[in-house]
Amino acid sequence: MTFQKVDIDDISINTIRVLAADVVNKANSGHPGKSSFELRLGAPMGLAPVAHILFTRFFNANPKHSEWFNRDRFVLSNGHGCALQYILLHLLGYKLSLDDLKQFRQLDSLTPGHPEHGHTDGIEVTTGPLGQGFSNAVGLAIAQAHLGAVYNKPGFDLITNHTYVFLGDGCLMEGVTSEAASLAGHLQLAPGLDISIDGDTAVAFTEIVEERFRAYNWHVLHVDDGDQDLQGIYNAIEKAKQVKDKPTIIRLRTIIGYGSKQQGTHGIHGSPLKPDDTEQMKAKFGFDPKGTFQVPEATYAFYADVAKRGVKSESEWEALLASYETKYPREHAELTRRIRGELPNGWEKTLPVYKPSDAATASRKLSEIVLTKISTVLPDLLGGSADLTGSNLTRVKEAEDFQPPSTKLGSYKGTYIRYGVREHGMGAIMNGLAAYGGIIPFGGTFLNFVSYAAGAVRLSALSGHQVLWIATHDSIGLGEDGPTHQPIETIAHLRAIPKLVVWRPADGNETSASYLVALNSKKTASVLCLSRQNLPNLEGSTIERASRGGYVLREVPAGTENLTIVSTGSEVSIAVEAANVLEKEGFKVRVASLPSWEVFDAQDTKYRLSVLRSGAPIVSFEALSTLGWANNLVWTFSVHRLLIKKSIKNTDSLLLVRAFPPYLQCMYVFNVTSPSPDVAELGKKIITFYKNKGGEVVSPLVKAI
Amino acid sequence: MTFQKVDIDDISINTIRVLAADVVNKANSGHPGKSSFELRLGAPMGLAPVAHILFTRFFNANPKHSEWFNRDRFVLSNGHGCALQYILLHLLGYKLSLDDLKQFRQLDSLTPGHPEHGHTDGIEVTTGPLGQGFSNAVGLAIAQAHLGAVYNKPGFDLITNHTYVFLGDGCLMEGVTSEAASLAGHLQLAPGLDISIDGDTAVAFTEIVEERFRAYNWHVLHVDDGDQDLQGIYNAIEKAKQVKDKPTIIRLRTIIGYGSKQQGTHGIHGSPLKPDDTEQMKAKFGFDPKGTFQVPEATYAFYADVAKRGVKSESEWEALLASYETKYPREHAELTRRIRGELPNGWEKTLPVYKPSDAATASRKLSEIVLTKISTVLPDLLGGSADLTGSNLTRVKEAEDFQPPSTKLGSYKGTYIRYGVREHGMGAIMNGLAAYGGIIPFGGTFLNFVSYAAGAVRLSALSGHQVLWIATHDSIGLGEDGPTHQPIETIAHLRAIPKLVVWRPADGNETSASYLVALNSKKTASVLCLSRQNLPNLEGSTIERASRGGYVLREVPAGTENLTIVSTGSEVSIAVEAANVLEKEGFKVRVASLPSWEVFDAQDTKYRLSVLRSGAPIVSFEALSTLGWANNLVWTFSVHRLLIKKSIKNTDSLLLVRAFPPYLQCMYVFNVTSPSPDVAELGKKIITFYKNKGGEVVSPLVKAI
Numbered sequence A, B: 001m002t003f004q005k006v007d008i009d010d011i012s013i014n015t016i017r018v019l020a021a022d023v024v025n026k027a028n029s030g031h032p033g034k035s036s037f038e039l040r041l042g043a044p045m046g047l048a049p050v051a052h053i054l055f056t057r058f059f060n061a062n063p064k065h066s067e068w069f070n071r072d073r074f075v076l077s078n079g080h081g082c083a084l085q086y087i088l089l090h091l092l093g094y095k096l097s098l099d100d101l102k103q104f105r106q107l108d109s110l111t112p113g114h115p116e117h118g119h120t121d122g123i124e125v126t127t128g129p130l131g132q133g134f135s136n137a138v139g140l141a142i143a144q145a146h147l148g149a150v151y152n153k154p155g156f157d158l159i160t161n162h163t164y165v166f167l168g169d170g171c172l173m174e175g176v177t178s179e180a181a182s183l184a185g186h187l188q189l190a191p192g193l194d195i196s197i198d199g200d201t202a203v204a205f206t207e208i209v210e211e212r213f214r215a216y217n218w219h220v221l222h223v224d225d226g227d228q229d230l231q232g233i234y235n236a237i238e239k240a241k242q243v244k245d246k247p248t249i250i251r252l253r254t255i256i257g258y259g260s261k262q263q264g265t266h267g268i269h270g271s272p273l274k275p276d277d278t279e280q281m282k283a284k285f286g287f288d289p290k291g292t293f294q295v296p297e298a299t300y301a302f303y304a305d306v307a308k309r310g311v312k313s314e315s316e317w318e319a320l321l322a323s324y325e326t327k328y329p330r331e332h333a334e335l336t337r338r339i340r341g342e343l344p345n346g347w348e349k350t351l352p353v354y355k356p357s358d359a360a361t362a363s364r365k366l367s368e369i370v371l372t373k374i375s376t377v378l379p380d381l382l383g384g385s386a387d388l389t390g391s392n393l394t395r396v397k398e399a400e401d402f403q404p405p406s407t408k409l410g411s412y413k414g415t416y417i418r419y420g421v422r423e424h425g426m427g428a429i430m431n432g433l434a435a436y437g438g439i440i441p442f443g444g445t446f447l448n449f450v451s452y453a454a455g456a457v458r459l460s461a462l463s464g465h466q467v468l469w470i471a472t473h474d475s476i477g478l479g480e481d482g483p484t485h486q487p488i489e490t491i492a493h494l495r496a497i498p499k500l501v502v503w504r505p506a507d508g509n510e511t512s513a514s515y516l517v518a519l520n521s522k523k524t525a526s527v528l529c530l531s532r533q534n535l536p537n538l539e540g541s542t543i544e545r546a547s548r549g550g551y552v553l554r555e556v557p558a559g560t561e562n563l564t565i566v567s568t569g570s571e572v573s574i575a576v577e578a579a580n581v582l583e584k585e586g587f588k589v590r591v592a593s594l595p596s597w598e599v600f601d602a603q604d605t606k607y608r609l610s611v612l613r614s615g616a617p618i619v620s621f622e623a624l625s626t627l628g629w630a631n632n633l634v635w636t637f638s639v640h641r642l643l644i645k646k647s648i649k650n651t652d653s654l655l656l657v658r659a660f661p662p663y664l665q666c667m668y669v670f671n672v673t674s675p676s677p678d679v680a681e682l683g684k685k686i687i688t689f690y691k692n693k694g695g696e697v698v699s700p701l702v703k704a705i
């Protein structure tokens, strides 16, 4: 193809520029803290030409059906510049009206301050936190490469879409971008394409970005006049598409505030575009200086033609898919099931079931057994580890690595991703894999290093991406690695993230239950916190019961109990032993296992009250920070508290264990051993306290508000 | 200088190699999960030659006084290879015996699984979580450049030390390393020097590292035979020291397992060094194959000479410092005060004090006022922002930027660092600045993006580095940016990190108090969570009272109250208004402000009970996740709960606000407005609940255990 410039190109680009000024100015006028030109308007105006060329000449999507599976994906990684994206969506005919543009950054509008997946039609991923969108796009490109390799057949190029990203210097500075870019280069992800623009970053950012991306094995192009050289922009994108074994980045040089009286000066950066400057710019670009939200009919008409091209593309693809069904019925059924986001019937029958006589096993190992079983029926799984495969046990023996064929280390059909030591990149890439559809991504690392990826994890939750973290070595039980690797606070953090579901299974059946619920929850991100050490299979645990998030493991007749101990993960079996010790001394003690707070919280009140019932004190027991437990429970008994009790340095009661003995010694320092006299002893103190206090003991679930 | 190889060089290098094998094997023999060669022994053996050359020929430090201020700093960024560092510390005569080496990775030993600052003599920074050490070293180098620029005078080169880092491919893959490396290149930090070795990372890491570092404006060298070419190693380090305007990275190629029967093969990577292989290696290197922990007297003697060189260096430096005192008494007094880690007498008198009639002000602005005042008396402050200076208000007007003079943007004397959009790098660099001494680092970003730096924040806390985070836009009050920027869960996370102190001041005096305590706590990292919106100055708040972490702001006669509302930050003034509303209806309501849980927890029990006293229900009120509050309180009333009550989408009660109205509208969605009828209404429900329930209401601080 060659580029045929038409008059309407300039009109359309100017429409975008002028509209962006109106959108941003209207939002600014509503409140005192006006955004600077650079923050909100710099990208929309600077990227107007390349956006216009990309969407009118290259982009393959159907605005009338934004979910079409083989659509090109577009990501605005510099999400604060989303006025641009909203304008393009509007011009192309997505479900976004001119009135919606006028509601930019307002309460309940479809045009929020940063683009959000699942909220606004046509938004592929939620962006704004810098570096995320770029890294999501690497996930989108991996998804395309993988599904294409698995399902495309000679004559049936079904999965062929491209991924396009716009980003700015802010994204380029973030470490997560470096991680994802290095991996993308290694993976030779050809259909990825990124367009970046220069900002005013001399104070902190003088590296040579083009050289850096060449070092990552990227194809690097640049356009010197991004404001006017439409032919150059077209050629760069066209050239990028011809490179088949590398991702491409195009560095676009633009004049900041092009069209403003202050264009290219330092003054334009810090303050909003002034009213008189806006007016002269509108006049310069051929618009009524006093008019606002002006879109020429010719622009609408030109973009309507682009949209028609998309409708045609989709219907051709549907026809291809129909004939694929005839020739490859099995693949067709599987692919379309995956596109619908459904799991195969009866997949859950592959989940392993345990009885108490089965050998004690680490839950990271139990997780490996689950993965081994379910991967035989769930080709949807595309997982990996951040360079801890041997510790996380995330790689099923039969798996092939996801690698470029030229490396001879695997192929794009492979389902196991070697993420490298790049936790944040892995988290953001998983969000892209989930956003693409047809894929259930999982990623392994130590629980402690999920924190490195916190920026991506909260976006998984917010966006409702089905992402699974396999987070092993989940407490002080990890042994000799010491406090730098002890995730005391991590579960509290994850529990506090809205919409994220945290699991801490206590044995085999609970591990199976956590996978059952996590895989059936198609709009939920889950973190599975797993032990390094062996855990016995518990009397009373079943997949069904654990699937409710919490249940009674050790019951006594109603009304007879002196105490309920609530626990999770590796501490549950110790709680049971403590209950047995107390029983010998004449106390009746219940034990409840609460592997997932969020899932338990979603059960009906009657059920929850039957687990955490009134009548006796309830104590929590977890080898982690106590923070959060008291929301549901009365007394907490966990590492934090034990540290205060048994502080190694009296002067510093909040000290973590400084020395990091092998597992058993480590748990011993905190009296978290088995059998554990201290758990029983403290249980007795609580019973006595309540006895002395007198009065009714009410479940913490009974609340005033 | 030129390199004079002596026989003892080979003997010493082989001593390190053989000793490393013994140290690691002994630790492995104690427990079942043996570490692979690559993980624990690869770096110690591969880096033995360069470590020997560096420490015997270049390194300037006094092992008998590891705190000497102008010592060279050494960082082992690949902390899992710490057997190497412990061996070197032992040979050089630091407080680490051969017996300590035998206790590698054991309970309470001085040789834990990863090197820890403050625990083992001679360890500058805690490493292990990958990428941190490298980034700490950038902080160490900034500190040297800054203090040198400020205090060195003609003829008085007092602050001249070098910073050396060893790192592996794992560190090079982490995003935090990319962030710190790019900034170090921009800052032209000449005395920084990094030595990296290749690992077996073909599956995920094929980028051209040397090109990447050249893109960052680093000086790049390489040594092809890192196992034997001592002259080459010497020359590379010497050459690096001659480059004055760039940091240098030396890529060292080594044969993995050099000396093992399996050297250079794939087999060496995954499993420990086998006993027979260890024996043949010992024989090959000239040691008794059956002996363990063998150190030839000649090696000790050679290293003892090196240590003597350090003693001499320090005493020469002390003499120089003494004559500096004569010529520059003011600078001498200030520098030595800073080296001692003391603050100037009376510095706290500069803290601003407010009365209720003073104008309502955003706490980010109150923070700026504090910084403006205290920076006049505290040259120790060296701060910056991750590209949000205009929003965080972290830059004092008179400040000069910390920049290489050649940029004409500032100088190394400057106290304001332009970190770029690099939150994680900033956090890790601040740890390095604090570890160097004489500097109090602070860094600004949105509270939401402190999460990007979580890996560094927990190490600040664990290491006891005095680091201040200026975390603005601290709840949904940030307005239109929306849920991608709403740090609902962040404070719960930070509160759960042991040893980290979190502040959320409610007004001017509380903001001053948070700085007072944070700056006086020389071994504590603090996060100051600050509002974007204006907050009224409260009747009853004083610096002194707020310095206790919690206090009663609105009191009623003891025994008469119906309710106590406890709140923090921007919600405290709303709690006071709610109390006033309830008073009109005949209820007596106390309000307590709890700006810092950790500081409040450290007060005596009697005081704490006087604030959260028995007799009436206590409710918490915070526009954040409720997680954690119930540890101290009975009912929680915050964004999480309100979301459930007022869920915008009924199907998803844990949804964050999808639309992001301007501040007041946003708070209104959650009924967190002022005056707030809902706070009062819910308060009444709680009062009624307890009235109906009957019985004594006991303070949550009264516990059984």
Ligand SMILES: [Ca+2]
Residues within 6 Å of the ligand: A494, A495, A496, A497, A498, A499, A500, A501, A502, A598
């Ligand atoms: Ca959660």
Ligand SMILES: [Ca+2]
Residues within 6 Å of the ligand: B494, B495, B496, B497, B498, B499, B500, B501, B502, B598
């Ligand atoms: Ca804390």
